[in-house]
Amino acid sequence: MxxxxxxxxxxxxxxxxxxxxxxxxxxxxxxxxxxxxxxxxxxxxxxxxxxxxxxxxxxxxxxxxxxxxxxxxxxxxxxxxxxxxxxxxxxxxxxxxxxxxxxxxxxxxxxxxxxxxxxxxxxxxxxxxxxxxxxxxxxxxxxxxxxxxxxxxxxxxxxxxxxxxxxxxxxxxxxxxxxxxxxxxxxxxxxxxxxxxxxxxxxxxxxxxxxxxxxxxxxxxxxRPLTAFGTPGILIALFGLIISTWGAYRYTQTTQIPFFTISIGALLTLTGLLLITSGLILHSLMALLRNRS
CATH class of the missing domain: 3.90.550.10 (Spore Coat Polysaccharide Biosynthesis Protein SpsA; Chain A)
Structure with a gap:
């Protein structure tokens, strides 16, 4: 054998x-x-x-x-x-x-x-x-x-x-x-x-x-750039939106702007959106390269 x-x-x-x-x-x-x-x-x-x-x-x-x-x-x-x-x-x-x-x-x-x-x-x-x-x-x-x-x-x-x-x-x-x-x-x-x-x-x-x-x-x-970047991007963006929403809710209750909470939420949301965008761009580039080959 x-x-x-x-x-x-x-x-x-x-x-x-x-x-x-x-x-x-x-x-x-x-x-x-x-x-x-x-x-x-x-x-x-x-x-x-x-x-x-x-x-x-x-x-x-x-x-x-x-x-x-x-x-x-x-x-x-x-x-x-x-x-x-x-x-x-x-x-x-x-x-x-x-x-x-x-x-x-x-x-x-x-x-x-x-x-x-x-x-x-x-x-x-x-x-x-x-x-x-x-x-x-x-x-x-x-x-x-x-x-x-x-x-x-x-x-x-x-x-x-x-x-x-x-x-x-x-x-x-x-x-x-x-x-x-x-x-x-x-x-x-x-x-x-x-x-x-x-x-x-x-x-x-x-x-x-x-x-x-x-x-x-x-x-x-x-x-699989869409999986590698898009999935964590969505999770991070959602977490950022939740924090930002909580900050907005606190503002309606106290009339004081929670700068730190809103800043963290905005930063996380922006980071998530950048990851999603990067994943979409890299996915499109890989699809283009596969079609050419």
Whole structure:
């Protein structure tokens, strides 16, 4: 079937060996992309039987995913399975994740932690995932229950056509946006997850989530300016009108002009109208460019 399992990782010497050994049961080849690790990740992966690509420095997860896609494309693999190297994912679930690809039912399969499962996921992760899901789904035509899952599979057709430019952890969101815009078939399957693993916090969860969210908002602004600018513009303008109306009502009751309240209301209303106008202009420009192309 020519299945490649790829594991982008950084400083995962404690888990990479067992992951490679388990993944080899379900793959024709296991590829480890070592993103400039300072420990023995590359050496252990090699001893466990993996092919290893090593970066001289830390280039980010996006670079690792691109390396995996290029390797799978050049090797003629029918399917590429991506799995995180920290031990959170169970390699025994690889067959379930890759099955829709091998049967021709999907071009992208996402292993979802929130689909037909009930795992002890930390509250802050649930909240962050909900926020990122909302914004990621707004940037794509597919509504995912786990847009940031690193356990996923890609078809040969997608590998031959898709190019990603992501450098960091926003690669998962960018992949969803790119796949949906090209009309690829996307589906999800339930997976398990465990959070009590070594090196579970390589990056601060708050800065990590904020960085991904910033990129997603930028994508929405580029692809759907009317949504990105118009929606908040309407909400801000309505809030400004409510404050201004309250200020006018206070004036009728006291005959004293509430300058501060009215000023804030007017400022918010003006800001909202500017956002709405910007969204309409950018939407019109994008429609014009699409028609010309």
């Amino acid at each position: 020519k299945v490649l399992v790829a594991i982008p990782c950084f400083n995962e010497g404690l888990t990479i060996g067992s992951l490679v050994l388990k993944a080899r049961q379900y793959a024709d080849e296991v590829l480890v992309i070592d993103d400039g690790s300072k420990d023995l990740t590359a050496e252990i992966a090699t001893l466990a039987g993996a092919t290893v690509i090593s970066h001289l420095g830390c280039l980010g997860k996006g670079a690792g995913v691109r390396d995996a896609m290029n390797y799978a494309r050049d090797g003629g693999y029918r399917a590429l399975v991506l799995i995180d190297g920290d031990g959170q994912h169970c390699p025994d679930e690889i067959p379930a994740v890759v099955a829709p690809i091998l049967s021709g039912r999907a071009d992208l399969v996402i292993g979802s932690r929130f689909l037909e499962t009930d795992y002890d996921i930390p509250l802050y992760r649930r909240f962050g995932q909900i926020v990122l899901n909302i914004f990621t789904n707004a940037s794509s035509d597919y509504h995912s229950t786990d847009s940031q899952s690193g356990f996923r599979a890609l078809s040969k057709r997608a590998l031959e056509d898709l190019e990603l430019k992501s450098d960091g952890y926003n690669v998962e969101s960018d992949m969803l946006s790119s796949f949906s815009s090209r009309g690829y078939t996307i589906t999800e399957v339930p997976i398990s997850v465990k959070y009590e693993v070594p090196h579970k916090h390589k990056k601060n969860p708050l800065t990590h989530g904020f960085g991904v969210l910033t990129n997603i908002i930028g994508t929405i602004g580029a692809k």
